[in-house]
Amino acid sequence: MQLSKICLSHVCLSNRRHLLTINVSVRSVKAYFLTMAKTTPRPDLAAMIMPLGRALAEAELPVLRAHDLTMWGYAVLLRLEEEPVRAQAALAQSIGADKTRIIGVLDDLQDRGLISRERDPADRRVHLVSLSEKGGRVRAAAQAAIQRREDALLTRIPAVDRKPFLRALRLLSELPPEDITGS
DSSP: EEEEEEEEEEEOOSSOOOOEEEEEEEHHHHHHHHHHHSSSSOOHHHHHHHHHHHHHHHHHHHHHTTTOOOOHHHHHHHHHHOOOSOOOOHHHHHHOOOOHHHHHHHHHHHHHHHHEEEEEEEEEEEEEEEOHHHHHHHHHHHHHHHHHHHHHHHTOOOOHHHHHHHHHHHHTTTTTTHHHHOO
């Protein structure tokens, strides 16, 4: 069966601005939706990024379990890969964790030899937190496995668009929060 014509009547589109009666040929459908794409505003960034972020975090969980890490433990190892941190509270703030709850995560990572915490000789109240060699190996293995999964997902983006997409995402993710919030 060959369809040469699509007949739609009383179609209400999701943006509620358009209640249309359409009787269009197949060729006109593409033109209509191209026009709609130009006149309908794009979704908000948070509306696009938040569900994606939740799904990506969910996809990481089996990999983290395989490496005996929690999401917060992995976040700590990633942060400490950059450089040691002078205070546990500063570490918690840099990864967006509650400083009172991060202590248990740090205790676990230290007990397993993945990080070290030493008192700062200049201020005994402060702990210097750093990544151990073993912690670096665990972080690298978990990150490689996560990025293999991400690479498979990225194949859904045309090859020519992948690097620009990742470059734009990195640029936005490196902005200071106040540049985004305006505060």
